[in-house]
Amino acid sequence: MSPTATGAAAGAVxxxxxxxxxxxAFVLVALAMLLGAAVGRVAEGRLDLRALADAFRGRRSSS
Incomplete structure (x- = not known):
């Protein structure tokens, strides 16, 4: 599914x-969708939680 179709489906929902x-209910569904997307990215390896946590703590990385 293309990103455009995925975005359109999410908007429709x-x-x-x-x-x-x-x-x-809209707010709850939107938060659940965001959480699901984040979990999916972690599972795919496209989101590094350690780097994200370091960024929130103000630590910088040279890589």
Missing amino acids: LALTWILVGFW
């Missing part, structure tokens, strides 16, 4: 959630 069950 969020819009329908907002319309059908309200704003707070």
Whole structure:
């Protein structure tokens, strides 16, 4: 699935959630989607949690 199609599907899910069950359900679904995307990136090896934690702590890396 292309990034454009994935984004369109995510937008449709969020819009329908907002319309059908309200704003707070929309926020909950959006947070769940973000968490799922982050877990997927970690599982694929495309997101390094150690480097991310170091960046939040203010440590810099030369690599």
